[in-house]
Amino acid sequence: MIIGTRGSRLALWQAHFVQAQLKELGIESELKIIKTQGDKIQHLGFDKLEGKGFFTKEIEDHLLAGDIDMAVHSLKDMPTEQPEGLTLAALSYRADVRDLILINKDKAVEGKPFKLADGATIGTSSNRRKAQLKELHPGLVTVDIRGNVPTRLEKARSGELDAVMLAAAGLERLELDLSDMVVVYPHQKEFVPAPGQGVMAIQTRKDAMEVRKQLIPLHNVTVGECTNVERSILNLMEGGCSMPLGVYCEQDQVGNYHVWAAYADSAESPVKRVQMSRSTRAGLAEEVVEALRAS
Structure with a gap:
């Protein structure tokens, strides 16, 4: 089996994780x-890059051409519409879904929201994060940053920025030493993560039935159901990675689904929030979208 992956340290961790799972089978x-385009163009924010799937398209082209048998992606990087001929064969366990704020220890201020003073600089290129930061701490100054996780962390470590915001899952998987920084953990129901955050996706060709069959044991059913709701909402909102939309869905022990959504028209616009609970997934995404558009 040939696994296609990006070359960042986190992408390779994900690919090696899947590789180890396959070996067990x-x-x-x-x-x-x-x-990918997202790897090659480092000087532009995500909202300036052309189209959707700028961390996936080149890998998908190799998959369609038959150069690789499967691709491992971060689910949150994937467009909601699969290219003709491709399908998601398996979704992983879900790591910590939260966004973390990592602060230069000399810049942390106790008693302030997120331990950051008014006028503090925080690095993120995500419109979703910018919109929610603006709502929850209007005094912050957001600064676009790109690059891999260690590169972005260094911006705060060096004092170039006061803080950076990153997905907890990536830091958890890379097992990075953060002891020299102040780490703030906003709750995922208040600071709503990206649809599919913390989940790895394995993509294959639709007609590769033997490969798909072999990947069945790797699929996490509950994660699949919850992220399906999240990504359906993203799809109905006609958004991609750069849309200021956070959606988080969880299932309780009884089987009910609970959804938290936060949406803004732009990084500078007010955030609209919706919380909804239902006993079934049927029509849930549509109801959340209707409420977001009405609010």
């Missing part, structure tokens, strides 16, 4: 590193 595999 008796399936040998090798990695093929593919550069």
